[in-house]
Amino acid sequence: MVSFSNSEEQEIFERVFAEIPSLIKDKCDGYDELYGYKLNPDDEDATASAFYKKNVAEALILKLCKAYRFQHEEIVSNFVKIMKWRSEFNPLSAAFLESHNKELQEVGILASYPEGEPNNRVVTWNLYGHLVKKKHLFKDADKFVRYRIGLMERGLRLLDFLDSENDYMTQVHDYKGVSVLRMDSDIKKCTKQIIAIFQQNYPELLFAKYFVNVPTLLQWFYDIVKAFVDKETMKKFVVLNDGSRLGNYLQHCPKNPYGGLDVKNTLQEENVAEVRPTEYALYLLEKQNNEDID
Ligand code: HEM
DSSP: OOOOSSHHHHHHHHHHHHHHHHHHHHHSTTOOOBTTBOOOSOOSOHHHHTTOOHHHHHHHHHHHHHHTTTOHHHHHHHHHHHHHHHHHHOHHHHHHTOOOOHHHHTTEEEEEOTTSSTTOSEEEEEOGGGGTTOGGGGTSHHHHHHHHHHHHHHHHTTSOTTOTTSSSEEEEEEOTTOOGGGOOHHHHHHHHHHHHHHHHHOTTOEEEEEEESOOGGGHHHHHHHHTTSOHHHHTTEEEESOGGGGGGTSTTSBHHHHOOSBOSOOHHHHOOOOOOOOHHHHHHHHHHHHHHHO
16 A cells, blocks of 8 residues: 555656556657566556556655655656666666676675564675775776676565565675775776666665774765765765674674674675566566577
8 A cells, every 4th residue: 555645745656657658668668677577557468467566566656756755757757767777787687697706796795684673674785895905896897887786686676665664775885904095996986886876776775874894094985975975865874983883773683793683694694695586577587588599
C-alpha cells in the first residue's frame, strides 16, 4: 500500500505513474527496467508482461517522487535520464554477467543483518584502504566504475522495495591504511565519476554512509569530496576516526575490528556471495545475450 502525506502528493504520484508507459515508449527508447524490475504493464511482448509487479513498480516510482519532492517536471526529466543511463550503461550486466578484477572484488562486501535496525539491514562495505598500494586499479576508471555499479546493483537485490524497514541501504567505506601521500589524481577522478553516477541514478536508496578509519590528517580530502555531493546526501554521512566505534551505529557488524555484536564471523565471512538477479533481469540478460549471438 502506497501512503502519502497529502492529496497533492498522491495526485502527482498517480499522474507520473500513469505516464510511465508512454514515457518509456516515447522518451526512453523503450527501455523498461529499473533495479531489475519492469515498470510498463502494457508490453506487446506477453512473456515480458508476465514479469510486471504493480506494487513494486509503484514503490519505485514513489521513491522517485520523494527524491524530486513531488515536482512533476523534475521527476519526469530525471526518470528519463535514469532510464537512458541504464539503457546505455547496462548495470545488470555489470552486476550479473561481467567478471571484475579480483583485487576489486575483494574490497567489496555485501552483508545482510536481518535483525538490524530498520534500513541498516543491507550494508555495502568498501574496503578502499586496501587499495592504496594498488593505484593501477584506478588507471582505467571505466573498469572501476563498472565494478562499483555492479556491487551497487547486487546490493539492491538484498533490499525489499515492499518493506519500509528494508528499502534503503547503508554503506561503509573503510579507509584503514590510507595516507596523505597516496591520494592521487586517478583516485579523485574515479571517485568524482562514481559520486555523480550514484547521485543521478540511485536516488532515495541510501540510508546512511559511514567513513571509518579516516586519519585526522586526511579530513581535508573529505572537504574536497564533499563539494561533489548534494546537501541531502551529506546529511547521511558519518565520519569516524576509530573504526571500532562503528558497532555503536551498526550493531550487528563484526566485533573484530568494528566493535559490533557479531563475534562469530569476520566481515569476509559475512559476505553474501550468491546474489541472484530478479527473474525479469535474467530474462533481459538472456535476451541481450541471444541478440549478441545473432
Ligand atoms: C567516495 C575511494 C579516501 C571520503 C568515494 C568513492 C570512491 C572512493 C571510489 C565513490 C563512492 C563509492 O564508491 O561509494 C577512495 C579511495 C581513497 C579515498 C580509494 C583513498 C585511498 C577518502 C578519504 C575520505 C573520503 C580519506 C575522507 C573522509 C569520501 C566521501 C565520498 C567518497 C565523502 C562520497 C560518498 C558518496 O557520495 O556516496 N571514495 N576514497 N575518501 N569518499 Fe573516498
